[in-house]
Amino acid sequence: MRIETTETFAGPIRILVPTGSLGAGAREEEIRYAMARGMHAIATDAGSTDSGAAYLALGISKNNRGSVKRDLTVLMKAASDARIPLIIGSAGQAGGDANVDWTKEIALEVAAELGIKPRIAILYSEIDKATLKARNALGKVRALPPLGALDDATIDSCDHIVAVMGAEPYIAALQAGADIIIGGRTTDTAVIASYALWKGAPPGPAWHAAKVAECGGQCAVNRLASAGVLISIDRNGFEVEPPSLENQCSPHSVSAHMLYENSNPFLLTEPGGTLDVTEADYTAIDHRAVRVTGSVWKPQPYTMKLEGAGRGRYQTIMLIGIQDPDVLTRVDEFHDKMLAWLYRRTRDTIGPAAGDFHISLRMYGWNAVSGDKPPAGTPAPREIGVLFVATADTQEMATQIAKACNPYFFHFPIELDKELPSYGFAFSPADIERGPVYEFKLNHVVEVDDPQALVRTEWLDLSRQERAP
Amino acid sequence: MTTLRQVCHHIRSKNAGPFWVTIDLFFDGDASFRRYGESPVLGPELFQRLYGADPRLVKRYPVPKLHMVKISYARTNVQGGEVERDMHCGQQFVRLLDVELDDRA
Numbered sequence: 001m002r003i004e005t006t007e008t009f010a011g012p013i014r015i016l017v018p019t020g021s022l023g024a025g026a027r028e029e030e031i032r033y034a035m036a037r038g039m040h041a042i043a044t045d046a047g048s049t050d051s052g053a054a055y056l057a058l059g060i061s062k063n064n065r066g067s068v069k070r071d072l073t074v075l076m077k078a079a080s081d082a083r084i085p086l087i088i089g090s091a092g093q094a095g096g097d098a099n100v101d102w103t104k105e106i107a108l109e110v111a112a113e114l115g116i117k118p119r120i121a122i123l124y125s126e127i128d129k130a131t132l133k134a135r136n137a138l139g140k141v142r143a144l145p146p147l148g149a150l151d152d153a154t155i156d157s158c159d160h161i162v163a164v165m166g167a168e169p170y171i172a173a174l175q176a177g178a179d180i181i182i183g184g185r186t187t188d189t190a191v192i193a194s195y196a197l198w199k200g201a202p203p204g205p206a207w208h209a210a211k212v213a214e215c216g217g218q219c220a221v222n223r224l225a226s227a228g229v230l231i232s233i234d235r236n237g238f239e240v241e242p243p244s245l246e247n248q249c250s251p252h253s254v255s256a257h258m259l260y261e262n263s264n265p266f267l268l269t270e271p272g273g274t275l276d277v278t279e280a281d282y283t284a285i286d287h288r289a290v291r292v293t294g295s296v297w298k299p300q301p302y303t304m305k306l307e308g309a310g311r312g313r314y315q316t317i318m319l320i321g322i323q324d325p326d327v328l329t330r331v332d333e334f335h336d337k338m339l340a341w342l343y344r345r346t347r348d349t350i351g352p353a354a355g356d357f358h359i360s361l362r363m364y365g366w367n368a369v370s371g372d373k374p375p376a377g378t379p380a381p382r383e384i385g386v387l388f389v390a391t392a393d394t395q396e397m398a399t400q401i402a403k404a405c406n407p408y409f410f411h412f413p414i415e416l417d418k419e420l421p422s423y424g425f426a427f428s429p430a431d432i433e434r435g436p437v438y439e440f441k442l443n444h445v446v447e448v449d450d451p452q453a454l455v456r457t458e459w460l461d462l463s464r465q466e467r468a469p
Numbered sequence: 470m471t472t473l474r475q476v477c478h479h480i481r482s483k484n485a486g487p488f489w490v491t492i493d494l495f496f497d498g499d500a501s502f503r504r505y506g507e508s509p510v511l512g513p514e515l516f517q518r519l520y521g522a523d524p525r526l527v528k529r530y531p532v533p534k535l536h537m538v539k540i541s542y543a544r545t546n547v548q549g550g551e552v553e554r555d556m557h558c559g560q561q562f563v564r565l566l567d568v569e570l571d572d573r574a
Contacts, residue, residue, distance in 0.1 A: 146543035263541035
């Protein structure tokens with residue numbers, strides 16, 4: 001693979017990150033701005049673990065198909081017009097194989113509608129359980145706190161497992177002539193840094209610029225005034241500006257973003273090294289752009305983080321609203337009494353068949369988010385919503401528990417000698433099957449000698465397919 | 470007594486991956502940062518008391534250039550588990566607002 005070295009790197013390399021997540025809404029006027037500034041590539045991630053494990057476990061996208069297709073249409077047209085690469089990582093939110101294929105199908109549809117014939121590289125990094133068990137048995141898997149050593153049972157409890165890619169598979173795809181890259185789970189930074197690294201940009205500024213830009217316009221002063229951000233990486237540092245004259249980046253807005261969703265404000269661990277911004281210096285170029293120097297890249301033995309998601313037990317929920325002031329002055333007492341009755345009711349009517357079930361009442365408007373008892377003297381709320389959550393081994397049992405609890409949940413009196421009240425409910429039937437609980441099961445890294453060892457690259461060369469008989 | 474919200478212009482919390490929570494305390498200037506940034510009140514015991522965090526898994530990073538302190542702790546319940554109340558941990562900062570800081574000069 002031919003990669004220009006930092007010594008011969010002329011720079012600067014300008015990358016447009018058009019949105020914080022594919023489907024969030026790329027703006028055509030920002031793309032025109034970046035084109036006029038001479039952008040060399042468009043790069044964006046399409047996902048995160050933040051919204052929960054369901055998207056990996058189920059292989060589904062969080063963003064709706066229409067908004068992803070809309071962004072792909074805008075970005076694929078822009079990249080084709082400007083003859084520059086479009087790089088997408090963590091496709092379909094979770095970046096599992098099914099998430100990647102979902103995104104691939106949309107991209108093929110868009111290409112046909114636009115009448116363009118790009119060479120598309122698809123990077124998969126889902127890892128099968130046998131492969132992971134074998135590597136674990138060789139001592140190649142390490143736990144990250146707070147989790148402990150990995151065992152086969154934990155691997156088996158996952159529905160899908162991905163290895164989080166670094167920049168190398170992207171660089172290889174660019175080197176092989178990709179017009180569009182659709183990657184599975186990847187660090188946000190690797191997706192954005194890959195083009196500049198391929199061109200021989202110094203790694204410290206390339207990775208730091210990518211971290212600043214990972215959420216698009218989030219690093220600007222006004223988080224909503226622009227969707228994207230433009231980074232320009234040169235031999236000694238990088239510059240960042242919003243691709244919109246309406247917005248600004250300030251040294252504070254740019255430096256603060258390094259803190260975002262990162263447990264350490266100075267170090268960012270990537271598959272092949274660590275970005276260290278301890279000595280980074282942020283200065284205003286003018287009222288809109290910021291220059292950053294002093295970012296350091298420290299190579300480390302190559303490790304890929306593992307993400308695995310699996311399903312747990314099943315839940316059925318019900319919801320009521322309460323305005324009765326006699327309840328609202330005694331919410332904690334009401335909660336405790338009702339919960340005791342619901343457990344009793346379930347045991348009396350379903351018995352041992354209910355298994356190791358769990359019932360939770362969340363008092364929205366009082367303490368549903370914290371779960372803490374508010375201090376004495378807290379004023380009574382005007383109304384509250386009570387969410388009932390039954391958890392059981394099967395969906396059917398969770399619903400049976402909800403149905404058994406139904407009359408008590410909807411009519412439980414604060415004073416047992418008064419007539420039964422009816423609390424406000426909005427739906428009939430009242431119980432809603434929520435499906436299983438999804439959890440991330442892994443917080444481990446796997447050591448690999450070759451960054452591509454766990455990555456599969458497939459090519460869709462639309463120009464060739466067209467010529468085939 | 471001075472509370473945290475009186476000396477910070479912004480306090481936020483968020484997941485840092487599915488297993489960690491990170492809290493950013495942006496002090497309202499150099500004076501407040503110097504006076505309270507290293508306060509022992511903001512130590513691991515506070516996070517154990519407020520969030521049930523394992524004090525060995527509470528990490529504090531002062532960032533003098535930004536007059537801010539980042540404190541990260543391991544989640545005590547799995548993200549999205551059976552009793553999830555705050556998927557992004559975006560509301561967890563609220564318990565810190567009225568923490569009383571040591572007012573010794």
